[in-house]
Amino acid sequence: xxxxxxxxxxxxxxxxVTLVAVSKTKPVEDLQxxxxxxxxxxxxxxxxxxxxxxxxxxxxxxxxxxxxxQSNKVKYMAHFVDLIHGVDKFSTLKEINKQAKKHDRVxxxxxxAKIAEEDSKFGLSFDEIENILASEKLKDLVNIxxxxxxxxxxxxxxxxxxxxxxxxxxxxxxxxxxDNQNLKTLSMGMSGDYQIAIENGSTMIRVGSSxxxxxxxx
Numbered sequence: 390x391x392x393x394x395x396x397x398x399x400x401x402x403x404x405x406v407t408l409v410a411v412s413k414t415k416p417v418e419d420l421q422x423x424x425x426x427x428x429x430x431x432x433x434x435x436x437x438x439x440x441x442x443x444x445x446x447x448x449x450x451x452x453x454x455x456x457x458x459q460s461n462k463v464k465y466m467a468h469f470v471d472l473i474h475g476v477d478k479f480s481t482l483k484e485i486n487k488q489a490k491k492h493d494r495v496x497x498x499x500x501x502a503k504i505a506e507e508d509s510k511f512g513l514s515f516d517e518i519e520n521i522l523a524s525e526k527l528k529d530l531v532n533i534x535x536x537x538x539x540x541x542x543x544x545x546x547x548x549x550x551x552x553x554x555x556x557x558x559x560x561x562x563x564x565x566x567x568d569n570q571n572l573k574t575l576s577m578g579m580s581g582d583y584q585i586a587i588e589n590g591s592t593m594i595r596v597g598s599s600x601x602x603x604x605x606x607x
Contacts (some may be wrong), residue, residue, distance in 0.1 A: 392426035394600045411597030435516030436462040460484040468492045474539045475501040477511045489532035499539040504554040506543045555589035
């Protein structure tokens with residue numbers, strides 16, 4: 390089933406769009422099945438769970454941290470994480486830099502923009518993102534690299550609203566790219582809305598339930 394789901398999704402994706410299989414709460418067997426079907430990028434939202442899976446699974450997997458990030462947990466993944474999606478504070482960047490330095494690594498990060506209307510979604514304002522990218526302090530953080538932006542749209546069936554939110558982030562991304570050559574990734578879109586995100590220029594989608602089935606919250 391997982392293999393079939395992966396093939397069906399990948400068949401519809403443009404070549405420039407990267408699929409992150411969101412494997413949070415899923416057992417290692419499910420991830421192994423997806424791996425056997427060719428999937429190499431997995432997204433988790435709990436650092437301890439991701440670290441346990443990292444130990445058990447093949448080492449050519451790229452692990453993405455996609456959940457809200459607590460600075461005090463960064464140390465548990467600094468030796469292996471490939472990309473951190475949801476950075477919404479400059480202080481978090483400093484902590485990631487500090488932990489990456491201990492392992493002599495450069496960790497790639499995305500700045501999370503707030504594009505949704507719900508209060509529950511984390512994220513930086515567009516102005517805050519511009520200020521971080523332009524700040525002198527950022528140049529001191531040589532063990533991180535900001536490679537793009539991430540956004541989560543409002544949880545709604547209103548397609549017009551989704552288009553509006555995704556396109557606003559794409560416009561910011563295009564504007565910032567001219568001065569920031571490292572910005573290559575625009576992570577937008579999940580199981581319910583990734584087609585609309587791709588129409589609006591997303592280069593990375595985060596898909597869980599459409600691959601692994603409904604999430605187990607127990």
